[in-house]
Amino acid sequence: MKLTGIELRRIGLPLVSPFRTSFGTQTQRDILLIRAVTDAAEGWGECVTLVDPAYSEEYVDGAVDVLTRFLIPALASADQLDGAAVQTILGGFKGHRMAKAALEMAVLDAELTSLGRPLARELGAVHDRVPCGVSVGIMDSVPQLLDAVQGYVEEGYLRVKLKIEPGWDIEPVRAVRERFGEQLLLQVDANTAYTLADARHLAKLDPFDLLLIEQPLDEDDILGHARLAQLMTTPMCLDESITSARSAAAAISFGACSVVNIKPGRVGGYLEARRIHDVCLAHGVAVWCGGMLETGIGRAANVALAALPGFTLPGDTSGSNRYYHQDITEPFVLDDGHLAVPTGAGIGVAPRPEYLNEVTTWSQWVPL
Numbered sequence: 001m002k003l004t005g006i007e008l009r010r011i012g013l014p015l016v017s018p019f020r021t022s023f024g025t026q027t028q029r030d031i032l033l034i035r036a037v038t039d040a041a042e043g044w045g046e047c048v049t050l051v052d053p054a055y056s057e058e059y060v061d062g063a064v065d066v067l068t069r070f071l072i073p074a075l076a077s078a079d080q081l082d083g084a085a086v087q088t089i090l091g092g093f094k095g096h097r098m099a100k101a102a103l104e105m106a107v108l109d110a111e112l113t114s115l116g117r118p119l120a121r122e123l124g125a126v127h128d129r130v131p132c133g134v135s136v137g138i139m140d141s142v143p144q145l146l147d148a149v150q151g152y153v154e155e156g157y158l159r160v161k162l163k164i165e166p167g168w169d170i171e172p173v174r175a176v177r178e179r180f181g182e183q184l185l186l187q188v189d190a191n192t193a194y195t196l197a198d199a200r201h202l203a204k205l206d207p208f209d210l211l212l213i214e215q216p217l218d219e220d221d222i223l224g225h226a227r228l229a230q231l232m233t234t235p236m237c238l239d240e241s242i243t244s245a246r247s248a249a250a251a252i253s254f255g256a257c258s259v260v261n262i263k264p265g266r267v268g269g270y271l272e273a274r275r276i277h278d279v280c281l282a283h284g285v286a287v288w289c290g291g292m293l294e295t296g297i298g299r300a301a302n303v304a305l306a307a308l309p310g311f312t313l314p315g316d317t318s319g320s321n322r323y324y325h326q327d328i329t330e331p332f333v334l335d336d337g338h339l340a341v342p343t344g345a346g347i348g349v350a351p352r353p354e355y356l357n358e359v360t361t362w363s364q365w366v367p368l
């Protein structure tokens with residue numbers, strides 16, 4: 001397969017409601033999409049960078065820059081291009097995993113589309129639908145939070161994740177546990193908002209029987225997570241800290257986590273995401289698929305990944321309507337708390353051209 005060129009496209013989509021985390025509030029998204037045009041087929045990728053470097057060091061303008069300046073031109077020399085070759089070539093550049101992941105996804109989609117093979121099958125999926133959870137942002141008040149959770153539970157979500165930060169942790173968790181009972185699968189995500197000095201405070205979450213606490217400490221603080229894991233009974237899960245199969249293996253060996261959130265964008269792509277899954281499965285560490293408020297493009301690929309055997313916990317793979325009034329693809333609709341794994345070739349979905357054009361704010365064609 002030979003690459004003809006890459007189209008970069010930015011779209012603006014408002015979120016259905018503001019999403020507040022310990023690192024900021026998202027009210028609308030500025031999303032970079034990648035279309036890979038090859039001699040065999042076309043493929044789509046979604047870059048999961050946010051507009052500012054608040055969740056990770058990457059951001060949308062930075063991704064556009066590194067893609068146009070370095071990553072896309074590096075693919076020009078390859079005459080037999082596929083997803084695996086992209087990973088090898090891009091491995092010559094440090095960091096920028098979200099930008100790399102988007103490019104890998106677009107080429108992988110083109111490759112698999114031309115071969116008529118679904119991404120799920122290619123990755124080793126064993127399920128045709130995946131159980132879904134929902135990530136619930138920090139709210140202005142506990143009653144407002146209870147209303148939001150109530151709505152999601154009524155929609156059928158099988159697990160609820162509450163975003164926490166200092167000042168919004170024990171009480172909201174207590175209120176949700178009291179209102180929805182012991183059976184609700186409940187977990188929390190701090191997005192690095194605490195330090196090890198908060199260990200006694202965080203241990204107050206232990207009586208609420210949470211599935212896990214996600215990334216309480218800084219992304220560099222593997223030792224801190226290992227210490228904290230010994231000071232609380234709630235299982236420790238890492239998100240930001242896990243950037244590769246190697247870092248996953250190291251964190252597990254140090255006792256820093258017993259659960260891993262896998263986000264393909266954060267780790268440089270779906271092929272590395274599968275390796276992390278394999279490492280975790282071999283260590284008996286449960287994994288689940290994280291999310292970055294993706295459109296149907298990224299969601300399709302995440303749902304394919306979440307169908308692998310080690311994904312034993314519900315993911316942040318919510319239905320399209322949890323994020324957007326109108327998705328750019330056919331919407332993903334929750335059915336009995338699950339999303340169906342796409343069965344078409346490649347990622348199995350594509351943007352609807354008219355709506356895509358309507359929401360496009362910028363585009364650039366990079367010939368090869």
Ligand code: OSB
Pocket residue numbers: 055134135189191239290291292293294316317318
């Ligand atoms: O930490 O998991 C996170 C969204 C943006 C950035 C980081 C995170 C999140 C979410 C939302 O929790 C997950 C989703 O529903 O896409």
Ligand code: MG
Pocket residue numbers: 189191214215239240261290
């Ligand atoms: Mg997280």
